[in-house]
Amino acid sequence: MLDPKNKNIVFIGFMGVGKGTIARALIQATDRFGLDTDDLIESMENRKIKEIFEKDGEVAFRKLEKKTAKWLQKNVQNAIISTGGGFFKTDNLEKIGTVVYLRSSYEGIMARLLSHEKADLKLAKRPLLSDEAKARALFEERAPLYAKKADVMIDVENRSVQEIVAEIIKVLKLKRIKKRCES
Structure with missing residues (x-):
């Protein structure tokens, strides 16, 4: 599935589905570099995503995602990229790499977040989850859109990392590295 140029792998899916967790585990298994689009935006802006949403609004945040997507396309190769829940809307997503949709039900995502030892922190850093009815509606709206953007869909609900x-x-026919010896 991955082309000979060893393109990036880009994880998309609803917030809280585990894109960052899966990306970190895949990075360890394949010895690739990894990037998180929300981390890139926070570094670029020198403030947290929640603060960007609160002070500048969602439209401003989406512009920052587009800027990040253009930078990734131009500058990053052979990396594993986890994205924010709305990053899939960027115009050049398919040019960044192979798009992998990590799929789960809304209930599965909420169960995952609420069972985490730092559940309050996990929920607090996702401003769009603060209103349950709006979050569920957003999930229902986005689920088919994620599927349309994806090259590959992976069901993650009730499965181990x-x-x-x-x-x-x-x-994706990736090469798994052997575990390194601790020194």
Whole structure:
């Protein structure tokens, strides 16, 4: 599935589905570099996503995502990229790399977040989850759009990180590295 140029792998999916967690595990398994679009935006702006939403609004944040997407397309190769929940709307997503949609039900995502030892923190850093009815409606709106943008769909609900990573490696025909010895 991955072309000979060793393009990037771009994870999309609803907020809280585990894009960052899966990306970090895949980075360890393949020895690639990884980037998180929200982290890039926070570094670029020198403030948290929540603050950007509160002070500048969602429209301003989406402009920052577009700027980040253009930078990724131009400057990044052979990396694993986890994205924010709305990043899939960028115009050049398919030019950045192979798009992998990590799919789960809304209930599965909320169960995942609420079972985390730092559930309050996980929820607080996702401003669009603050209103349950709006969050559920947003999920219903986005789910088919994620599927349309994806080159590959991976079901993540009720699966271990290791199972998900193994499937991604198999489907994308990635090379798994051997565990390094601790020194």
